[in-house]
Amino acid sequence: MRLYNRWAGNPKGTAENPIRCVAQVQVTPFLSAQCQWKRGKGPGERYCGTHASMIARGRLPDVPPLTKERPSATWAARECGGG
Numbered sequence: 001m002r003l004y005n006r007w008a009g010n011p012k013g014t015a016e017n018p019i020r021c022v023a024q025v026q027v028t029p030f031l032s033a034q035c036q037w038k039r040g041k042g043p044g045e046r047y048c049g050t051h052a053s054m055i056a057r058g059r060l061p062d063v064p065p066l067t068k069e070r071p072s073a074t075w076a077a078r079e080c081g082g083g
Contacts, residue, residue, distance in 0.1 A: 001067060004064060005032060020034050020036060020039060020048075021035035021038070021048035023048070025062075037049070
């Protein structure tokens with residue numbers, strides 16, 4: 001699982017949404033988040049069309065490393081009505 005938007009005010013970050021592209025995008029000059037476009041293209045079908053084309057041109061998007069930390073809430077819990 002990847003964690004997005006980790007910073008001093010949100011040290012646990014936001015859990016990866018398994019439906020969305022794994023690239024990390026800049027929301028403001030100080031905050032970043034997971035790309036909101038759906039997966040299905042690129043290596044492992046983990047990227048959206050925009051980030052897959054970046055990879056094809058040799059530009060690698062920013063992707064947080066996999067972690068074993070438990071986030072404050074998981075997308076599975078949110079999708080099932082919990083958390």
